[in-house]
Amino acid sequence: MTSPETETNTAETTESKSDEVAETLADAVTEATQSEVATVDAVEEEDPQTVVFSLVGFFLAYIPLVGVIVNAIAVVKAGKEGFDLFLAKWGLVLSILSTVGALLLVGLGFWLGVEAGRSGM
Missing domain, CATH: 1.20.5 (Single alpha-helices involved in coiled-coils or other helix-helix interfaces)
Structure with missing residues (x-):
């Protein structure tokens, strides 16, 4: 016990x-x-202005230079305020790709126009 x-x-x-x-x-x-x-x-x-910039930039991504500018502003504002807005980053990527694509199409059109002018003479 x-x-x-x-x-x-x-x-x-x-x-x-x-x-x-x-x-x-x-x-x-x-x-x-x-x-x-x-x-x-x-x-x-979260700042509503940053969210608005991100949405507008994403929708304007296919207007070559305007999309790049608006999305760059959105990414910078999000970075300064400490937010991670993937929508702004995707908008920036899409707008850069659309700008490069537009420049390639303009360059191709110019080259084809010059070639057509040479062969037509």
Whole structure:
């Protein structure tokens, strides 16, 4: 059999361990709640002007130079404000590709026009 002192020590040890576990759990819950609140605050602080620039730039991506300019502004504004707007980056990529494509078509048209002029003489 166990002595009354051993039973008392065991009960005190169990209570102190459960208190430590409860405190650790409470700290973890507090930290998780604070990080969620910080995340929500960061999302709510997003500048509407940056979002508008991103959307307009994405839709104007196929107008060669205008799309590049508007999307470049959107990417710079998003970078300065700490937002990661993939829409602005995709709009910039699409507008650069459309500008390069338009320049290639103009160059091809010019070259074909010059060749047609040489053979027509």
